[in-house]
Amino acid sequence: MTEHDPKGRGAPGGASRREFLRGSGVAAATAVLTGQATAILDEAQAAAQDSGPKILKGEVELTLKVNGHDHACTVEPRSTLLDTLRDRLDITGPKRVCDRASCGACTAIVDGEPVYSCTTLAVSCQGKTIETLESFDTGEHGVPHAFCKDDGLMCGYCTPGFVTACKAFLDKNPNPTLEEVRKGIDGNICRCGTYVGVLQAALDAAKAMKGA
Amino acid sequence: MKAFDYAAPTTLEDAVKLLDGPGSVALSGGTDLISRMKDYVTSPERVVYLKDVKSLAGISGDAAAGFTIGAGARLSDIAANRALAEAYPALHQATVEIGSVQIRNMATLGGNLLQRPRCWYFRAGNGLLAMKDGKSLVKAGDNRFHAIFMTDGDALFVSPSSLAVALAALGATVTVAGPKAERTFKIEELYQAPKRPDESEHTITHGEILTKVTIPAGAGKNASYEARHKQAQDWPLVLASVNLGMNGETVSSARIFVYGVAPIPWKSTTAEAEIVGKRITPETAAAAGEAAAKGSAPLSMNAYKVPLLKTVVKRAILAAVGNRYWEV
Amino acid sequence: MANWPETTRLIGTRIPRLDGLAKASGKAKYPSDVHPEKMLFGAILYSPHAHAKITSIDTTAAEKLPGVKAIHVVAKAGATLRYQGDFIAAAAATTEEQARDAVRAIKVEYQILPHVVTEEQAMAAGAPAINRGGNVRAGRASVHGLSDQVLAEIEKTVNDLPAAEKDKRRKEEYEKAVNDVLGKADAVVEGTYSLPVITHTCLESHGLTAHWTAADKLTVWASTQGVQVVANELAGAFDLPASNVTVLTDFMGGGFGSKFGADIWGKTAADLAKKTGMPVRLFLDRAQEHLAAGNRPSAAGKIKIGATKDGKVTGLIADTHGTGGFPFPYVYEIPVSTRVHSDVFVNAGGQRAFRAPGHPQACAIMEAAMDDLADKLGVDPLEFRIKNLPTDFHGPLYEAEIAMGAELIGWREKRKPRGQTGTGPIRHGMGMALHQWGGGGAQDKKVSCTIHPDGSVELKSATQDIGTGARTVLAIIAAEILGLNPTDIISNIGNSTFPPGQASGGSTTTPSMSPPCYDAVTKARDELFKKIAAAVNAAPDQLALKDGKLLVKGEPAMSWKDACRKLGMAPVSETGSFVPGLSSVGVGGCQFALVAVDIETGVVKVEKIVAIQDSGLIIDKLTWESQVYGGVIGGLNYGLFEERVMDPTTGVMLNADMEMYRLAGASDIPEIIVRAYEPHEQKARGVIGVGEPPTISTAAAIGNAVSNAIGVRVSQWPMSPRNVLDALALASKEGKA
Structure with missing residues (x-):
């Protein structure tokens, strides 16, 4: 019973089901496939359903608290927070760029911490506080203003991620050095090459935020 | 990403039950698993979210007794823990260099230890051993980031966890829970070089969950040093962690592990043997670095990892005694 | 003929872009953000193989999946796919997850064909031919500087040969002639230098959102650098009058030369929208963006170059190849030279224009050879360059710029001869390079300017902002002429139905759009004066505008708004055209790099870059500097990090992501000093664009700085730990270091 998953990037072939079952866990490896696979699954499911937490499948009704408002939406367990914000809630500040936790364009602040929303499942965010840059102060004490003043943007597609990473960083590090700012926003990538303006904006925003 | 069922247990007991079935995988930070699922390299039928299991998180202990770190502890929690940083600079230095602020906020210790290799042949869906028509794609292809030890075997990827290397140097053990009894063993025993396409690079199976890592007290002089291409978010090319027991000025015991050179956290017994019984000087550290390269057998495109290996071992040893000569 | 004002209030100052806050607050809606009512999500099926024929394709199962509304197949049975990422089909569904499921459910059978994906594979003896005419197409040898007599003799020698042997023989004769010259040189070096393919990696991927507003009327929101190009392409594809297609691009997330057209995915989005009667959003995923949306071709060159003791280059022989072409020799005055270039064809996505096409490759190879020759001669490479300027x-322009740059980097005090950089593990080195670019503007573009009775001023043109600040540049020009602030101007671009505007490429947008903007606003102002003169009891030529006020006979008479109110009900609207004298073409520029190389790890850290750039009259110094910073950082990526890695066996790209395809983050950014070279005579040239030139010479300067630091030429870019350590190991083996 080898089920061939077409591999990523549109390619056929790829990891078999047997293969992913071996050691594919993030924090756990999983059961090897046995002849009684289906039975085991059903049994485990039944046991879990009886006493344990709910198993979500198919379409899921969800309420997400984004920028201070509750948003009801329908997602699948596999829907990422990013795709949910963008496709379902029309909150399009966070951008989809690498889509693999490398570039930071999708950065959102969940329970006070900046995370990559492209690799966060929406279902895991129920009950959490989600902030995107649409909620930030756009006045002269805010981070967006500093980015504009210092021209820390060109095409602007990475900018929401940088602004969000900066805001989250400055909230915890109100008096950063230039080197600390660099480390603080190293999870974000810009292609136009706006870093000089971005770094200046972060330093200027740190000062401006104190006046708020 | 294929559709899957999802559960978010809050107790370890429920988590174990939910994972005890075929096609179930555990999800923590998600930075590796979700990416693999998007690439259809891993397509589980059920995803069990572990971050709501509060008993898996947390850091406890002190310098006198040693520390226990929950598998659910985030890397940002480990990086921010001052007591840990003071007792185990090797762990702290490896942790703060991982990924980015966002990654460290998401990723957990357990997830870091059990992430899958970054080998680009594996990530393109060719399996861990990346064989095609009986031939190694790695050997025939672009192996610049692959192993330089154990290259007579079929597993040519490099073990992806830098924390495993640091923790192995510190003599840490891991504890796993599962349908059967809980068990505790040395962290390096968590890893193996698969010999067959159906073998895993991890030794835990059958729905086991990694629950915690325990680091013994009384670590010696320890440090980690990594070389990488970018200064911003990037993977180490090669990283060494050393833990040196001292008898006065002389090294009485050594644990030296290296990342980026083998399909497992690579224990450099040659470097350990070279430094034990010596005082730590630039010369003895360099000799240990040279010794570390003994037995290396690079592939067609990664001979550069040999000088890198020598350097990171030398620098980790010197960093352990505060000599950071390359920073002048 | 017109001139820019001698003294300016706004032009040349630092003015934040008008749309900056919209971008920095997440409120700017990009084409990939737009969500018209009932919009469907699209997903693309693309070739998993480097070379294959589709033997059958079946969409039945895919069409039955939940949420799927339509599937559009482009590559049908019998079609040949030429690279991984080649377009096959697309689906539209209610959710994005469903659309992705749908394309995976399309059943395709392939007949796998042999591939070549690296230059090495393509050029190998016995390689499968993937291109009609061969995998390697050798161009004819070019020659420069030989006398007519010598050339005539060569042609005589070649004349009687069969056609197939002519080119080869001519090349040999040219090289023999240049070798005669090099034989008299005091120093000759031979080196081989190479640069890999890199991809544009636009952060907003290619694509568009298509919406049929009527059966024969199409509106698309496209991520493009040419709204009118896309409109014309779509009008052609669907046999519509051009005026029935509206392309909207308020913002777009990067193009760098790769986003001029609608592309097959754009047409497919419109097809899917037509089939379903609903708007469809279709953008490439990250991997396909690397695979199919363009790249900068590779370049390699075997260069032989010689000079006399006094530092004058005498001749050059170049044998170059790559997956595309590039100009060569570059910048310098070379008395005698010959070159032959071969284009190499591989089963990988095709090249597209990429920020200064051809120039970064040419510059890196030329400047490396120049540096190696200076080293062999034992002369300062800076002085050597000055002796061989065009x-x-x-x-003189280069000479002045070199002087500025040398001062700012500290060349004379701090630079050590190659390899004489100390004994510790960290070696510092300096390098420099020169570049050139044409740019200039089109002369057929238009801008309209409307002054409304309420005082609002609107500019319109069908250009777009690729990130350079085009919207703001137009507003600054208008505000300068009207005595207003840029924020008082409504600068409307990014709409294909507006007056013809320039596509954003080749550093031509600002020089193309500034003259018609100047013309339109000047005409509108004069028309305003004509219309209100009587109402303020003055002749039109007694009116002027300053600081938001109307001046009558030199005295402030009323506010701008009050003046406009005198228009009554009818706005003033004028369209401006090209006016000679306001723009120009052709720039130089030079860059210096200071690097620290860890010779034990091969890790290169760029510590400082100095970029000196001329570009005529600068409209907005702030956004101008950003472009130069951005060009430098693009060049730094090219110099240190970027490389498309192909797998020879499976034919796929191994790093089609943003993790193993490395791009600089904040910690990789050095101190960058940017200076405009803008003496009066430069400003007097008028506006010239600046997008391309500052990205050309950075990788070259970094490469030279690395060689200076470690005493060894690293002949392969990028300057990665692997390439640096391999170069050191090779030199050590050869006893050179």
């Missing part, structure tokens, strides 16, 4: 107007 004899046209660029010569």
